[in-house]
Amino acid sequence: MRLQAELLRIVAHAAGLAALLGPFGAAPAQTITDEAGQLLIDLREATNFTGEIGDGGFDAKVKGGTWLVSDLLFCGDRIARVGAEWATKHKLSVLKDDRDGQRVFMLFGARALDGAFELSYEFRSSPKTAQVKFRFFDTRGAETRPELIGRTDLEVDVLRDALKEAMECRSAS
Amino acid sequence: MQVRKLIAGTACALMLLAAMAQTAALAQSPPSPPLAVDKIMFHFCTLRIRDGYLPFAVQVDSALMRFANSGYLDAGLMVQKIYSKDDACFAKTAKGCFGEKGAVYCDLDAIATALNAIAWLAASGTMQDGVSATGEKIPIFRVQLGIEDALKLAYAELDGPGSEEAKRARAAAFEKIMKPDGRENPSEEAIRQVVELGFTHAYLLRLDQTPGEPLDKANLEGLPQKLEPRVALAYVVYEAAVNYLFAYILGHEFSHAYRSCVFRQPSLLETSGRFVQIRAMQIDDKLLHPIGLTGEESQAELCALRGVEQMDDGMVAFKQARGNAKTYLALLTLSRRMAIDGASIILTLAFGHRPEEKMLDGKPMPDGTPTVGYIMESEPGNFYPALRVALLAELLLRLDHSGTGAVRLCDSTAQRFVLGLNFARALRSQRASSGSHAVDQRGFPEMFWSIVPAGVVKGWQINRWDDKTSFRCTAAPSPPR
Numbered sequence: 291m292r293l294q295a296e297l298l299r300i301v302a303h304a305a306g307l308a309a310l311l312g313p314f315g316a317a318p319a320q321t322i323t324d325e326a327g328q329l330l331i332d333l334r335e336a337t338n339f340t341g342e343i344g345d346g347g348f349d350a351k352v353k354g355g356t357w358l359v360s361d362l363l364f365c366g367d368r369i370a371r372v373g374a375e376w377a378t379k380h381k382l383s384v385l386k387d388d389r390d391g392q393r394v395f396m397l398f399g400a401r402a403l404d405g406a407f408e409l410s411y412e413f414r415s416s417p418k419t420a421q422v423k424f425r426f427f428d429t430r431g432a433e434t435r436p437e438l439i440g441r442t443d444l445e446v447d448v449l450r451d452a453l454k455e456a457m458e459c460r461s462a463s
Numbered sequence: 464m465q466v467r468k469l470i471a472g473t474a475c476a477l478m479l480l481a482a483m484a485q486t487a488a489l490a491q492s493p494p495s496p497p498l499a500v501d502k503i504m505f506h507f508c509t510l511r512i513r514d515g516y517l518p519f520a521v522q523v524d525s526a527l528m529r530f531a532n533s534g535y536l537d538a539g540l541m542v543q544k545i546y547s548k549d550d551a552c553f554a555k556t557a558k559g560c561f562g563e564k565g566a567v568y569c570d571l572d573a574i575a576t577a578l579n580a581i582a583w584l585a586a587s588g589t590m591q592d593g594v595s596a597t598g599e600k601i602p603i604f605r606v607q608l609g610i611e612d613a614l615k616l617a618y619a620e621l622d623g624p625g626s627e628e629a630k631r632a633r634a635a636a637f638e639k640i641m642k643p644d645g646r647e648n649p650s651e652e653a654i655r656q657v658v659e660l661g662f663t664h665a666y667l668l669r670l671d672q673t674p675g676e677p678l679d680k681a682n683l684e685g686l687p688q689k690l691e692p693r694v695a696l697a698y699v700v701y702e703a704a705v706n707y708l709f710a711y712i713l714g715h716e717f718s719h720a721y722r723s724c725v726f727r728q729p730s731l732l733e734t735s736g737r738f739v740q741i742r743a744m745q746i747d748d749k750l751l752h753p754i755g756l757t758g759e760e761s762q763a764e765l766c767a768l769r770g771v772e773q774m775d776d777g778m779v780a781f782k783q784a785r786g787n788a789k790t791y792l793a794l795l796t797l798s799r800r801m802a803i804d805g806a807s808i809i810l811t812l813a814f815g816h817r818p819e820e821k822m823l824d825g826k827p828m829p830d831g832t833p834t835v836g837y838i839m840e841s842e843p844g845n846f847y848p849a850l851r852v853a854l855l856a857e858l859l860l861r862l863d864h865s866g867t868g869a870v871r872l873c874d875s876t877a878q879r880f881v882l883g884l885n886f887a888r889a890l891r892s893q894r895a896s897s898g899s900h901a902v903d904q905r906g907f908p909e910m911f912w913s914i915v916p917a918g919v920v921k922g923w924q925i926n927r928w929d930d931k932t933s934f935r936c937t938a939a940p941s942p943p944r
Contacts, residue, residue, distance in 0.1 A: 336739075336746060339758040343766075346719045346759050347561030347568075348712070348809070352844030355757035360747040454755075460748075 331422040331450070332356040333457050338417040359458055362418040366394045368456040369411040369422065373398070376449045382407070404429050407436060411457070420457050424450070502541035502565070503531070503720065508552035509571040511622065517546065518623040519575035525674040526578065529702075530709045533777055546571070559809075560712055562719030562763075572621055573809070574712075578705055579617035579668075581805050583608055585701035586664035588797065606797070608660070610804050610875050612636045624665070633661070659690060666694045667701050699794045700801065706774050707802035711855060712809070714770025718763040726769035731861045732854060738765060741854055741910070745846060750906045752890035757844040764846055768858050775799075775862045792865065799859040799870045806855050807876040810848035811883055849883030852876070856914045871914045873936035881919055881928065908943035917941040 334341070336358040344355050366389055377384055377398045385406060386397040392413050399406040405428035413420045424446075426436045436446045505527065511517055524544070531540045552568055555561045560569040587608035619632030637657045641649035669682040678698075686694060717725045732738040745756045782791035841847050846854075856872050863870040872880050884907060908920045918933030920943050928934070 334758060336742065336756075336758075336761070339761065341758050341762075342722050343718045343724070343762045344722065344759045345561070345563035346757075346763060347556070347716060348559040350557055350559065350561050350845075351842050352757055352760070355759045355844065357844065358742075358746050358756050358758050358761055360743060 330424075331454050331457060333359050333362060333420040335362045335418040336360060357454070362413075362420055363459050364391070364413045365420070365457055365459040366392075366411055366413065368459060369409070369453065370394050370396060372449070372452045372456045373409045376445075376452070380444050403441075405434075405439075409453075422453050422457055424453065502543065503717070504566040505542065505544045506552055506555075506566060506568040507544060507546050507571040507574075508548070508556055508568065509546055510548050511571070512546060512548070516623070517571075518621060519579060520546070520571065521674065522578055522582075522668055522671045523571065523574050525671050526705045526709045527713075528674040529706055530713055530774075533706075533710075533774060560716050562716035565720055567713065567716040567720050569712075569716075575621060576614070576617045577708060577805050577809050579620055580610070580613040580808055581704045581708065581801055582667045582671075582701055583613035583616050583664055584610070584801055584804065585697045585704065586667055587613075587660055588697055588700060606801070607640070607656075608636070610808065612639065614808055637661070659693065662686065662690050663694050663697050666690075667698055670694070670698050671702065696790075696794060699791065700798050703778055703795055703798035704801035704805060706778065707771055707798065707859070708805045708809075710770040710774035711767045711802070711806055714767035715763045717770075718766040719759070724762065724766035724769060726766055726773055728769060728773060730765070730768045730772040730858060732768055732858050733765065735861075737857060738768070738854065741850055741857070742846075744906070744910065745850055748891075750891070751847065751884070751887035754841055754843045754845075754847070754887075756846060760845050764851065764854065768854060771802075771855065771858060772862065775859070779862075796863050796865040796867060796869050799863055803852065803856045803859060803870070803872060804876050807852050807872075807879060810851050811879040847883060847887050849880050849887070852880055852883075853911060853914060860914055868939050869936075871916070871936075871940065872919075873916050873938075874934055877915050877919055877934040878928075878930070880915070881922065881934075912942050913940050915940060 332355070334356045339356065339358055341356055346352065346355075370387065370389060373394075373396050374384060374387075376382075382398040382400045382403070384396060385399050386395065388395040392415075394409070394411040396409045397406050398409070405426055408423070408425045408427065410423045411420070424436055426434050426439055428434060436444075507520075507523070509517065509520075527542065527544075531542050553570065555568045556570040556573070558570050558573055560567060560573070562568070584606050588606045616629075616632050616636055620626070620629040622628065637660075640660070641653040641657055666683060666686050670678055672682060673679050683691065683694070714726060730738070732741075742756065742761060744750050746753065778795060779792070782788055782795060785791060852872065856870070860870045871877075888907075907923045912920045916933070916935055916938035917940060918928070918935065918938050920941070922928035922933050924943065932938070
């Protein structure tokens with residue numbers, strides 16, 4: 291038996307994606323939200339990670355935590371671009387777009403939304419860390435998890451993955 | 464060399480048995496700095512409690528107590544256990560283990576399966592002559608039963624060895640051993656081997672029934688006298704392999720439960736920089752599809768390896784202080800290999816899943832190997848299973864000084880390792896074909912040649928493997944050319 295041939299067969303079945311994406315499907319969507327009201331993504335350079343260890347287990351689904359990367363750069367422009375493109379795609383207005391050398395702060399809204407999305411990105415250089423928060427505030431100021439406002443059409447899952455890629459400067463520049 | 468010959472020149476089997484009460488031994492080993500851990504709560508999820516009988520609970524308990532009394536956790540560590548059939552418990556463990564807030568949750572079936580599979584592997588071992596790298600004659604303990612067979616037996620026995628399913632699985636496995644070439648009538652020698660294997664396995668589990676206490680020789684009652692040496696040796700291998708495995712699993716889970724590593728001594732993989740090197744494969748987006756790695760999982764894995772090394776230190780120190788140190792250390796070498804196989808079972812054959820659940824099209828591979836869920840996918844944020852197995856193998860290889868080359872990934876463990884890595888590479892290649900990245904295919908041989916047979920390295924170089932020759936344990940590792 292040729293292992294490679296079997297690999298193709300196994301991969302296709304194991305990934306369960308053969309019908310959709312050919313023999314090598316994309317990785318499953320990442321679960322990187324925390325339990326609180328906001329979507330939170332933390333990145334840290336692997337070389338200086340000495341943080342507290344959170345909950346978890348053997349191959350358990352990761353619910354939060356800090357993601358390690360081999361190197362970390364300021365990627366604010368990419369974050370802002372991902373945010374703006376998402377807003378355009380879903381016919382949301384950019385209500386605020388503040389940027390400086392370490393931070394990005396954006397607000398998105400629409401008449402039918404009854405609130406606004408807030409996207410914030412912060413980069414720190416010592417030790418190198420980056421954090422994205424994506425939140426939804428209703429018109430009374432209450433915070434809700436963006437995935438839970440009943441607007442699946444806004445594709446928050448897709449945005450979340452794009453933001454994580456952008457934080458690593460991996461999205462298209 | 465057969466077991467009896469080995470024993471004849473050394474000591475009687477029962478002396479060996481008395482000496483291998485590692486529970487007591489580990490409690491006597493030099494204490495490490497005290498830990499900020501004084502109690503742990505275990506939740507074992509199980510649906511198998513019937514009439515007060517819970518198969519394998521005693522052996523799991525015994526292994527747990529050996530870990531808790533190993534001398535590296537506080538001597539006064541208080542272990543509390545809850546057996547739970549709540550959905551919440553099963554949801555948390557996801558057929559594995561989970562640690563949070565001072566508690567560890569484990570699926571009892573999953574732990575019991577790994578433990579019993581190791582018992583079958585250890586029971587099927589025989590002692591033979593080997594020659595070290597320096598030409599010295601040394602005893603080598605070889606395992607005759609395949610990992611998949613051991614796993615199938617272990618799954619079938621989850622309801623106890625007397626269940627109909629267990630009897631059927633034993634009949635099938637024994638048939639395979641008795642009639643290796645499909646011959647019609649098994650030889651007398653083959654029948655004897657199978658009978659001895661069954662006895663040895665049963666008595667290994669009977670011996671391992673005294674949690675926190677020295678072994679009770681009364682548990683050997685009924686064992687034919689001529690099998691006592693075999694059981695004695697197999698028990699040493701079984702107990703040590705289970706100790707490694709529990710140190711690995713619980714080292715990881717304790718980190719989550721206590722939000723810091725309970726083992727303070729850095730492992731050889733940390734001091735050598737090898738941990739960082741292998742971790743980089745997961746996060747640097749050069750060789751494998753980047754599924755990311757969280758700091759928490761990275762630290763928990765690092766801690767698991769510390770736990771394994773400290774367990775190894777304790778067992779080596781104990782065995783060196785006994786008579787027959789050479790024999791004991793040879794057995795420890797086999798245990799290290801078996802621990803790698805055990806971890807591979809957990810990590811790549813679906814911890815806690817029945818084989819049928821993961822069968823591809825419900826059919827085995829052409830060579831008869833069950834396609835039992837080679838777990839290719841990994842939850843984002845966790846190490847790829849193949850990299851975890853590599854880390855453990857690398858550590859145990861570095862801890863082994865037998866010179867036998869026995870501690871490594873081979874046979875079906877190596878096969879699954881290759882499949883796992885190739886899968887992660889294939890996903891990346893698929894992404895790269897869209898033009899975003901170039902794939903570096905040269906990295907695997909350089910990274911892993913020391914822990915795999917030479918045939919695996921050659922396979923990476925020519926992109927082809929042969930089931931019969933590429934993964935053989937007898938083929939020594941060699942650096943890539």
